[in-house]
Amino acid sequence: MAINVTGFRVKKPKPKISASRRLYLKTKILKKASTLLEEEKKEKVIERERILSERLPPLQLSGLSLQDLQTLCKELHRKIDGVDDDRYNVASKVAKNEKEVADLSHKIFELKGKMKRPNLKRVRVSAEAMLGALLGSRHKESIDFKANLKTVKKEEEKREDTDWRKNVDAMSVHYMRHSSTFGIEPGFVARASSISRIWRPDSHRLSVLFGCRTLVPQIFLMSKHKLFLLRHGEGAWNKENRFCSWVDQKLSENGVLEAKECGRMLKQHGYEFGRVFTSILSRSVQTAWLVLESMGQEWVPITKSWRLNERHYGALIGLNRAEMALNHGEEQVKLWRRGYDVTPPPIDESHPYYAQIYNDRRYTTCDVPKDELPKTESLKEVLDRLLPYWNDVIVPEIKSGQTVLISAHGNSCRALLKHLEGISDTDIVNVTLPTGVPVLLELDENLRPVKPRELLGDQAKIQAAIKKVEDQGKVDEGKK
Numbered sequence: 052m053a054i055n056v057t058g059f060r061v062k063k064p065k066p067k068i069s070a071s072r073r074l075y076l077k078t079k080i081l082k083k084a085s086t087l088l089e090e091e092k093k094e095k096v097i098e099r100e101r102i103l104s105e106r107l108p109p110l111q112l113s114g115l116s117l118q119d120l121q122t123l124c125k126e127l128h129r130k131i132d133g134v135d136d137d138r139y140n141v142a143s144k145v146a147k148n149e150k151e152v153a154d155l156s157h158k159i160f161e162l163k164g165k166m167k168r169p170n171l172k173r174v175r176v177s178a179e180a181m182l183g184a185l186l187g188s189r190h191k192e193s194i195d196f197k198a199n200l201k202t203v204k205k206e207e208e209k210r211e212d213t214d215w216r217k218n219v220d221a222m223s224v225h226y227m228r229h230s231s232t233f234g235i236e237p238g239f240v241a242r243a244s245s246i247s248r249i250w251r252p253d254s255h256r257l258s259v260l261f262g263c264r265t266l267v268p269q270i271f272l273m274s275k276h277k278l279f280l281l282r283h284g285e286g287a288w289n290k291e292n293r294f295c296s297w298v299d300q301k302l303s304e305n306g307v308l309e310a311k312e313c314g315r316m317l318k319q320h321g322y323e324f325g326r327v328f329t330s331i332l333s334r335s336v337q338t339a340w341l342v343l344e345s346m347g348q349e350w351v352p353i354t355k356s357w358r359l360n361e362r363h364y365g366a367l368i369g370l371n372r373a374e375m376a377l378n379h380g381e382e383q384v385k386l387w388r389r390g391y392d393v394t395p396p397p398i399d400e401s402h403p404y405y406a407q408i409y410n411d412r413r414y415t416t417c418d419v420p421k422d423e424l425p426k427t428e429s430l431k432e433v434l435d436r437l438l439p440y441w442n443d444v445i446v447p448e449i450k451s452g453q454t455v456l457i458s459a460h461g462n463s464c465r466a467l468l469k470h471l472e473g474i475s476d477t478d479i480v481n482v483t484l485p486t487g488v489p490v491l492l493e494l495d496e497n498l499r500p501v502k503p504r505e506l507l508g509d510q511a512k513i514q515a516a517i518k519k520v521e522d523q524g525k526v527d528e529g530k531k
């Protein structure tokens with residue numbers, strides 16, 4: 052029995068072909084389809100090779116002058132740009148089509164009867180009377196609704212025709228306008244094609260965000276959570292240019308001012324925290340207190356964990372960076388400080404700060420036994436010890452709707468940024484965070500950033516502060 056459109060039960064007509072014949076035909080069709088698919092696959096491979104050989108003829112470098120090589124490089128860059136643009140255009144079309152397919156499937160689902168339509172009676176009412184019933188006395192004013200509809204349609208069509216790159220350019224203007232207060236990585240405000248370069252580590256994600264003309268205007272809608280990362284205010288040893296790491300140092304006078312100022316700025320913008328996380332080092336806790344105090348949000352719960360501690364700098368702890376640069380070279384110091392997988396020599400019992408660190412009661416409260424705590428760490432190892440805490444403790448808070456502030460350290464924040472933004476091992480070398488500057492990350496429901504991080508505050512000052520941190524690893528000119 053089946054049900055026809057009128058709702059009556061009707062007898063199913065007997066099929067004209069036997070079951071075995073049907074099976075035979077089905078198998079034949081499937082076989083044919085699989086052969087066709089195979090052929091299509093082979094054609095695609097041949098087509099791919101043809102296009103590649105057309106677009107990428109083997110490089111002839113021998114005998115070329117410097118000038119020729121430079122021209123060749125420029126030409127290759129131009130081609131890469133072209134391919135990039137094409138890729139984003141295709142990605143945007145795919146995303147748009149996928150969305151349309153999803154919408155249509157939804158409509159089909161609805162039409163299939165999941166949504167029951169009410170029984171409607173046919174009535175004869177004039178348009179005038181209908182408007183009167185709907186709008187009351189206002190219908191007189193809106194009588195020109197046809198003309199209005201036309202205008203709306205025209206506008207909609209116009210919006211559809213807009214090139215997605217223009218939307219991104221428009222967004223850049225939005226960012227530019229705000230860049231005095233909301234810091235953006237230098238160079239972000241640029242043409243769409245160069246955005247992908249800055250976000251190269253996760254360009255696929257970005258192609259979906261920025262590459263789709265229908266999605267571009269929705270970028271701000273997709274932001275579901277706000278997360279703030281903060282490197283504590285200047286510590287006493289930051290000022291002396293010594294590797295501080297797991298040595299517990301308080302904020303310098305300037306660090307206290309930085310933390311208070313940070314709180315004032317966040318308050319001015321109306322941010323409200325639901326949870327704060329810090330390391331177990333005083334400079335990060337003290338910073339969190341001062342920020343919350345300046346915001347009048349002292350009551351917000353603070354949770355501390357060693358897993359947010361600064362990277363363990365091993366035997367380098369206590370040493371002066373500029374002196375290290377003089378003795379070991381600036382390159383080596385940069386590798387120690389910023390390399391992703393570079394581990395400094397471990398600290399041992401003969402180190403002047405060993406006892407102070409490992410006899411400290413705070414390290415008996417950790418979720419690992421004291422003798423399993425690190426003796427040195429690369430940034431990669433920081434991320435390894437931080438991730439379980441992030442996933443198990445911080446993520447649930449964010450997902451439950453809390454706006455979270457993580458008041459931590461230069462390298463624990465860099466590790467987290469690397470994870471969240473998908474920064475590559477090589478690109479993370481170029482990320483430096485100044486003290487006391489909040490970094491705002493806007494995340495989607497899966498905690499993926501929906502736009503570039505924003506360093507909040509005066510951009511000129513922030514750039515100067517970043518340079519100052521980078522220069523800490525250079526030889527002091529006076530001592531050369």
Ligand SMILES: O=C(O)[C@@H](COP(=O)(O)O)OP(=O)(O)O
Nearest residue numbers: 293294295296361388460461462
């Ligand atoms: O350990 C330290 O001295 C600095 C980081 O030093 P660099 O990685 O910048 O050398 O950590 P923080 O001041 O953020 O706690």
